Amino acid sequence: MITAPNWQFGFELMCDAIHYAIGAVLGKRKNKVFYVIHYASKVLNETQTNYETTKKELLAIVNALEKFRAYLIGSKFVVFTDHVAIKYLLTKFDS
DSSP: OBOOOOTTSOEEEEEEEOSSEEEEEEEEEETTEEEEEEEEEEEOOHHHHTSOHHHHHHHHHHHHHHHTHHHHTTSOEEEEOOOHHHHHHHHHHHO
8 A cells, every 4th residue: 555655754765676677665664564655667778678787776776766856855765775786885885
């Protein structure tokens, strides 16, 4: 079930990529229950399907940030990805 955003809570953005498409879910968590606010997906063009996996996963995040910009601007949010290389890159920038 899709719910309206509650601006008092931060948002959670879950992104993923497969060979031919990217997708994202924007939501919020209240009392440990995740509530969906919006879904987004996009079929990749021929050039994008040839990207390596890391680039596709990053494209999914960038696309989601652009799609949900109106919700996220000025709000706290967390991005979730299952791609370990991106998580590693983020820890490298902190050190």
